[in-house]
Amino acid sequence: MKEYNPVTAEVIDALKAVVGDKYVKTDADVLDVYKSDESLAPSFWKTPEVVVLPANTQEVSEIMKIANRFDVPVTPRSAGTSVSCGAVPAYKGIVLLMERMNHIIELNEDGMYMTVEAGVRTIDIQNAAHEKGLLYAGDPCSSDSCLIGGNLATNAGGNKAVRYGTTRHQVYSIEAVLPTGKIVNLGATLKKCSTGFCLDQLIIGSEGTLGIITKATLKLVPLPPYKLDVLAVFTDLAKATALVPKLIKAGLNPTSVEFMDNNFVRSASDYSDLKLPHYEDGCYDIISIETFNEDELDDKMEKLAAVCEECGATDIVEADDRVWKVRRNCLESTRVFSKVATSEDLVVPVTKIADCIQTLVKESQNYDFRVFCLAHAGDGNLHFQILKCDMSDEDWEKQLKEFRAKAYKYVYGLGGRLSGEHGIGLKRLKYMEEYTDPAELDLMKTIKRAVDPKWILNPGKVIEEN
Structure with missing residues (x-):
């Protein structure tokens, strides 16, 4: 394990010379804010020694050069x-x-692209596109608060990934600062490219282990004028x-x-102060259909209703804003039950998601923690929110380890992986080492060493130095 130098007064002075005194933070109460993220996992939290807010790409570059010089x-x-x-x-x-890098630089309607800095909120990108009759298809559930740079760094998925793909599929090009401080521009506003x-x-x-993305040129698509959301309720x-696989095979796109x-249905409904159909015993599938033709929408809705009925839906109704409010509040609603939790982000082939959910829900019943399950089911990505309830810390860690050992082995046996959209981060680092093919892992580390020889940028994430 690599050891780094501490942040000294000399480092602080060098940073201030780049961004100004106002944008270098060392107060204890400020540093405490940045010890964690949204993961409810206190055992991983670490307090930084300094927080820096650059205003542009050049300042990011200079900060990375300082970090290399002082080995921080x-x-x-x-x-x-x-x-x-x-x-x-x-x-x-x-x-x-x-x-601070929060500017929309250009929105080109004819070219259907938008160039933005990394600090722009995702929802602001979506809204700017909508105003021009266009769609930015990246749509993580946290779009009202997350920034596009984080979406790019983790290849965020979200609600529209079934049809449009994940964040990486929405990008023409990026500007990034490499770990050494060098600035690079990668990609181009092209439909295809086989150049290097x-x-x-x-x-x-x-x-964020290979570079800090500072700008991106994002793809936009025409905004479909016709849309309907359907809530299919099941009691089984x-x-x-x-x-899910039947919807895909039906060609509904x-x-x-x-x-x-049902755990999420009840908790999120209570949190949102709403009661939806079959609150007591229902599982929900929320399906969105978009088209450019009204007749096509009608045809697809008829087919969708038929597939849902064939699968045994108890109720099929239009999914209004109340349904989406409940869906958006799922993860937040569980904090009422426990302040200590972990979110699994498993992904399997779409044809295997039904078996995977049923198998792992059944397996979770052998443990004392509480499990809630939701999924971006159309792309095989399922989330288990696991809550520590009436357990000692020792039992929590022991049982969580046992469940993960069985769940991860099972998922990889289906051809799945540890993460569909949240990323490996620090939380899944040891499991990345355990479950990734050694040759693949070695290739990742070779690339990391080549790009970041001092292992300066976001160490402790995705892969370990050894």
Whole structure:
């Protein structure tokens, strides 16, 4: 394990010379804010030694050069909405905040692209596109608070990934600062390119370990004028989860397919002060269909209703804003029950998601913790929110370890992986080492060493130095 130098007065002075005294924070109460992210995992939290807020790419570059000169680690941070400890400064050092870099630089309607800085809120990008009759299809559930730089770093998924893909599929090009401080521009506003390595896609999704993305040119698409959201209610978990592959095979091309188990239905409904159909015993599938033709929408809705009925839906109703409010409040609602929890982000082939949910829900019943399950079911990504309830710390850690050992082995046996959208971060680091093919892991480490020879940028995330 690499050892880093502490942040000294000399380092502080060098940082102030770059960004100004106002944007270098060392007060204890400020530093305490940045010891954690949205993950409810206090055992991973670390307090940084300094927080720095650059205003532009050149200042980010100079900060990285300082970090290399003094051998001090840097943790880039967007809005801190990570639930995998991705923004936790594992080795203390410098936390580099991107929030001042919050400008939409260009929105080109004819070219259907938008160039933005990394600190722009995702919802502001979505709204700017909507105003021009366009769609930015990246849509993580935290879009009202997360920043686009964090979305790019983790390759965030979200509600529209079934139809449009994840964040990496919404990007033409990026500007990034490498761990050494060098500034690079990668990718281009092209429909296709076979010119050298695809380096922009290498940095996207690398969780800030290979570079700090400072700008991005994002793809926009025409905004479909016709849309309908449907809530399919099931009182049988097996039937609810079996719906997904049948929807895909029916050729409905849904924009999103979201699943909520009854634990989430009840907790999120209570938190939102709403009561929806079959609150007591229902599992929910929320399906969104979008088209450019009204007749096509009518045809697809008829087919969707038929598939839902065939799968044994108890009720099929229009999903209004109340339904989406309940869905958005799922994770937040569980904090009423426990302040200590962990969120699993498993992903399996879409054809396996029904079996996976049923198997792991059944397995979870052998433990004392409480499990809530939701899924971006249309793309095989399921989330287990596991809550520590009436357990000692020792039992919590022991049982969680046992459950993960069985769950991860099972998921990899289905051809799945540890994370579909949240990333590895610090929380899943040891499991990445355990479950990744050694040759693949060695290739990742070779790339990291080549790009970041001092292992300065976001150390302790994704892969370990050894």
